[in-house]
Amino acid sequence: MVAITTELRRQLSVKRSSDRAGLVFRSLLVFSLLIAFAILVAVLLTAVTRAWPILSERPLDFLTSKSSQDPSRAGVWQGIQGSVMLAAITAGVAFPIGIGAAIYLEEYAGDTRFARFTEVVVRNLAGVPSIVYGLLGLAIFVGNLGGLTGGRSVIAGGLTLACLVLPIVIITTQEALRAVPGELAQAGYGIGATQWEVIRSVVLPAAAPGILTGTVLSIARAAGEAAPILVVGALTGVFQTGTMSFLEQMQGFFTALPMQIFAFTKQPSEIWGAHAAGASVAILLVVIALNSVAIYVRARLDRNLRK
Amino acid sequence: MTSTKPEIDSMVGFEDARSVVTQAAGQEPAAAAPATDRAPVFEARDVSVYYSDFRAVTNVDLTINDNEITAFIGPSGCGKSTMLRTFNRMNDLIEGARMVGSLTYHGIDLYSDDVDPVAVRRRIGMVFQKPNPFPKSIYDNIAFGPRLAGTDENMDDIVERSLRGAGLWEEVKDRLKTSALGLSGGQQQRLCIARATAVNPDVLLMDEPCSALDPIATGRIEELMLEMKKDYTIVIVTHNMQQAARVSDRTAFFTAELDPNTDQRTGLLVEYDLTTTIFSQPADERTENYITGRFG
Ligand SMILES: Nc1ncnc2c1ncn2[C@@H]1O[C@H](COP(=O)(O)OP(=O)(O)OP(=O)(O)O)[C@@H](O)[C@H]1O
Ligand SMILES: [Mg+2]
Numbered sequence: 350m351v352a353i354t355t356e357l358r359r360q361l362s363v364k365r366s367s368d369r370a371g372l373v374f375r376s377l378l379v380f381s382l383l384i385a386f387a388i389l390v391a392v393l394l395t396a397v398t399r400a401w402p403i404l405s406e407r408p409l410d411f412l413t414s415k416s417s418q419d420p421s422r423a424g425v426w427q428g429i430q431g432s433v434m435l436a437a438i439t440a441g442v443a444f445p446i447g448i449g450a451a452i453y454l455e456e457y458a459g460d461t462r463f464a465r466f467t468e469v470v471v472r473n474l475a476g477v478p479s480i481v482y483g484l485l486g487l488a489i490f491v492g493n494l495g496g497l498t499g500g501r502s503v504i505a506g507g508l509t510l511a512c513l514v515l516p517i518v519i520i521t522t523q524e525a526l527r528a529v530p531g532e533l534a535q536a537g538y539g540i541g542a543t544q545w546e547v548i549r550s551v552v553l554p555a556a557a558p559g560i561l562t563g564t565v566l567s568i569a570r571a572a573g574e575a576a577p578i579l580v581v582g583a584l585t586g587v588f589q590t591g592t593m594s595f596l597e598q599m600q601g602f603f604t605a606l607p608m609q610i611f612a613f614t615k616q617p618s619e620i621w622g623a624h625a626a627g628a629s630v631a632i633l634l635v636v637i638a639l640n641s642v643a644i645y646v647r648a649r650l651d652r653n654l655r656k
Numbered sequence: 657m658t659s660t661k662p663e664i665d666s667m668v669g670f671e672d673a674r675s676v677v678t679q680a681a682g683q684e685p686a687a688a689a690p691a692t693d694r695a696p697v698f699e700a701r702d703v704s705v706y707y708s709d710f711r712a713v714t715n716v717d718l719t720i721n722d723n724e725i726t727a728f729i730g731p732s733g734c735g736k737s738t739m740l741r742t743f744n745r746m747n748d749l750i751e752g753a754r755m756v757g758s759l760t761y762h763g764i765d766l767y768s769d770d771v772d773p774v775a776v777r778r779r780i781g782m783v784f785q786k787p788n789p790f791p792k793s794i795y796d797n798i799a800f801g802p803r804l805a806g807t808d809e810n811m812d813d814i815v816e817r818s819l820r821g822a823g824l825w826e827e828v829k830d831r832l833k834t835s836a837l838g839l840s841g842g843q844q845q846r847l848c849i850a851r852a853t854a855v856n857p858d859v860l861l862m863d864e865p866c867s868a869l870d871p872i873a874t875g876r877i878e879e880l881m882l883e884m885k886k887d888y889t890i891v892i893v894t895h896n897m898q899q900a901a902r903v904s905d906r907t908a909f910f911t912a913e914l915d916p917n918t919d920q921r922t923g924l925l926v927e928y929d930l931t932t933t934i935f936s937q938p939a940d941e942r943t944e945n946y947i948t949g950r951f952g
Contacts, residue, residue, distance in 0.1 A: 459751065532788035536848070538749060540801040540855060541778030550800070555791055 396633065399626030411627050416609070420620045425628045431503060431583070431605035432635055436572045438507025439514060444564055446511075447518030454519070455526040456548055475516035482513040483580030491581055499600025501582030506603060509581050510574065514567040521563025525556040558647045565643035569636045575607035583608040606632040694721040695762075697859060697889045698743055703757035705738050705747065711915075712738045713923040716757075718908060725881060725890045727900035727931065730910035731946070735923025736893040739910070740861050742766075743891065744780035745773040778805055781852035785864040787844035789836035789851070794819075794828050797836045797847055801855035814854055822850035823880050842873025849880065853888070860884070862892040866899065878903050897947055900931065907934040909943045 397404065403411050414424025450471075458464035486509025490498050498505040529552050537547035583604050604612075606628055613625035698720040705713045713735035720726050720743075728736040738747065745766065747753040759766045766776065778801075789797050798815045807814065815832065819825040824846045828839070836847055845865060852860060862881075866874040874896075881890055881903050894900050900907050908928040912921040927934065927943045938944045 530788070532784060532786060533790060535746075535749075535784060536788045536790065536851075537800075538746065539744070539777060539782035539784070540804070540852065541774050541776075541781075542801075542804050543774050546804050550804070551790060 393633070396626050396629045400623055400630050402623040403627040404630065411624075412631060416604070420618070420624065423624060425606060425609055425624075425631050427604050428606040428609040428628060429631060429635065431506075431603045432572055432607075432632065434503050434603070435507045435510055435578070435605055436568055436635075436639065438504065439510040439571050440564075440568050442508060442511035443514045443518050443567075447515050447564070448522050448560060450515075451519045451522035451526060452548065452553075455523050456544070456552070471516045471519050475520055478576075479513055479574050480576040480580060482509055483577035485509070485512060486577060486581040501602065502600045503603035504600060506578045506581050506583060506605070509577050510571045513574065513577060514564075514571045517567040517570075518564050521567065522556075522560045525559030525563060526552060528559060529555045554650075558650045561643055561647050561650070565639060569639045572636060572639065573607055573632060575611055578605055578608060579611070606635065694724060696720065697722050697762060699758075699760045699763075700739075700742075701758040703739075703742065703755060703759055705735065705742055705753065705755050707750065708752035710920060711918070711922050713910075716925045718925060718928055720889065720891060721906070722889055723885055723887075724905040725885050725892060725903050727904035727907045728891065728893045728910060729895070729897065729900050729907060729946070730923075730926075731912065732895075733921065733923070734910040734912040736910055737863050738923065740863055740891060740893050743859070743861055744777050744782055746777070746782060748773050778855050779857050780859040780861060781855065781857035783845070783848050783852055783860060783862040783865045785867055787841055787848050787868065789839070789844050789847050791835065791837055793833045794836045794839070794847060795832040797851050798854045801851065805855050818850040818854040819847075821853055821884065822846040823876060824850055840873075842869050842876065845869060845873070845877060846880065849877070853884075857888065859889045859891070862890065864893050864895060867895065874899070897935075901935050904931045907931045909934060909938075909940075909946060911942055911946070 411424045412429065413426050414422060415426050416428075417423040454464060454467060458467075486505060490505035490508045491500050494505075498508065533551050533555060534547050537551040542550065610625050610628045610632070613621045613628060616624075696719045698718070700716050700718040703713070703716040703718075704711055716739060728740060730736055741747045742755050742759060743761075743766075747755065755767060761776070761780070764771070790800060792800070795815055798818050799811050802809070802811065802814050816825060816829075819828060824843060827843060828847075831838075836844065839847060845868070849860070849865075866877055869877070878899060881892070884890065892900075892904065906929065909926045910923050911926050912923045914920070915922050927938060927940045929939070933939075934943060935947060938947065
């Protein structure tokens with residue numbers, strides 16, 4: 350009896366059954382997480398320390414001043430405006446078209462040859478380098494449609510970025526739709542809902558949080574792109590918006606934060622380094638603001654769905 | 657200690673298949689046997705169902721009567737769900753699925769071109785194997801169907817009536833606005849039954865509605881079905897022989913057999929009769945083997 354108990358105790362003892370491989374694996378996972386975290390901290394620290402001369406002296410003034418030849422007066426207001434407008438146009442164009450296309454592909458198209466072909470095309474488009482979209486934008490939105498967009502304008506830039514994120518919006522939306530359990534749609538049909546009613550009242554609400562997260566991430570990504578809008582013609586120099594109307598602004602010269610960073614780093618004088626870093630901080634703020642909105646809306650949707 | 661005893665007893669009772677079956681079989685005919693003059697709701701004549709080229713069920717002849725509970729039993733893969741789904745045209749949603757033969761609902765050809773499957777499903781509700789409430793509030797789950805169909809009745813009244821009908825009202829009346837996903841499995845399934853009845857259907861199709869539930873929740877749903885047959889015609893698929901014996905008026909036994917021509921297993925209806933007959937004197941040997949557990 351005692352012998353059995355001792356043996357059992359030995360078998361159950363922590364040391365014997367401790368899972369060494371699991372421990373190693375877990376340490377590796379934590380290590381990966383630490384690296385990701387370290388990179389994030391490094392990015393933030395570099396940006397903030399380099400921008401310190403400006404951030405410590407005139408943080409608000411820097412954000413709200415227009416561009417200028419004078420380093421002590423130059424700010425990134427036009428860049429912020431440009432970036433926000435670009436993001437708005439991109440979202441306004443890419444979201445409805447992309448979400449609509451994804452709903453069609455997932456819910457209506459079925460398994461036809463056309464649907465499969467479209468699917469492959471979309472996936473490949475998602476991998477096309479952004480500068481290629483810039484060339485497309487230059488040819489179509491600046492060239493062919495220049496009369497409407499005003500040429501090298503924020504509209505042309507926004508449309509170009511919309512093309513860039515469209516495949517990503519389609520793919521993430523498709524994935525979110527696919528993640529909705531089939532039983533929910535079945536339940537809807539079982540009560541006598543039409544296909545459209547099932548999509549509108551069952552599938553889309555259930556997929557909304559996923560769609561939102563994916564699409565807003567894609568916009569945040571696009572807001573940081575420099576290459577395509579550089580090709581389409583965002584300005585890197587100084588310009589005045591003065592007393593232009595809204596339409597004139599939309600069709601006129603524009604700049605954006607990534608362009609300004611690019612411009613600042615090209616300046617020969619050392620002083621402008623702080624401006625480049627300051628503009629980086631500004632772009633981080635814009636992206637964080639966008640993501641916060643997405644996270645907030647997602648949390649609200651989630652709460653409504655499973656309170 | 658003593659208070660839990662009856663519960664355990666009743667669970668043991670559920671486990672005892674033989675006693676339930678013999679009990680049901682021994683019931684006096686007046687109680688269990690349905691009147692023969694009940695109106696037919698569904699009449700299936702020579703119905704076969706295909707998934708593309710695969711014939712899942714073949715040559716089914718079956719009449720389902722008003723205000724009765726009809727049980728479909730049989731081994732896995734014999735086409736019970738397939739057959740059930742033909743009654744409200746849920747198979748239409750499966751690509752490649754098609755039905756041949758004739759299936760009428762109150763004398764109307766269900767598969768005629770001028771019949772709208774959506775309208776069919778409003779009258780013929782369905783409850784699924786896995787409880788599938790929408791990720792919405794309890795209230796919105798029930799209101800879903802009536803809102804789509806459009807109704808003059810006060811929505812609060814519909815919700816209360818449906819939940820009462822499913823025996824769920826007392827349990828949830830104070831949390832109607834909370835998520836349906838917070839309910840237990842058995843409550844969720846009763847919610848799904850309430851949701852299906854909220855549009856005032858005439859038939860309820862239930863595909864293994866209790867297979868994800870414990871014996872107590874199962875017992876509640878069975879009671880509910882017996883109560884609901886006053887207002888509805890119910891067709892239930894079940895793997896639980898005792899359940900078929902306990903609740904149904906008629907039982908259809910399906911099985912799947914190898915078709916030597918196509919080398920495929922095709923489902924067929926072996927025997928359809930009063931439940932008491934099926935469980936006491938089945939006419940077919942295959943039925944007897946299945947219900948006595950000697951199925952091979
Ligand atoms: N959507 C489908 N596509 C193709 N074949 C299917 C489909 N659904 C069912 N089948 C086939 O049809 C046959 C009958 O299936 P069904 O689901 O009706 O059986 P069942 O009697 O309900 O089985 P179970 O008791 O396991 O639920 C099976 O051979 C199955 O593989
Ligand atoms: Mg089944």
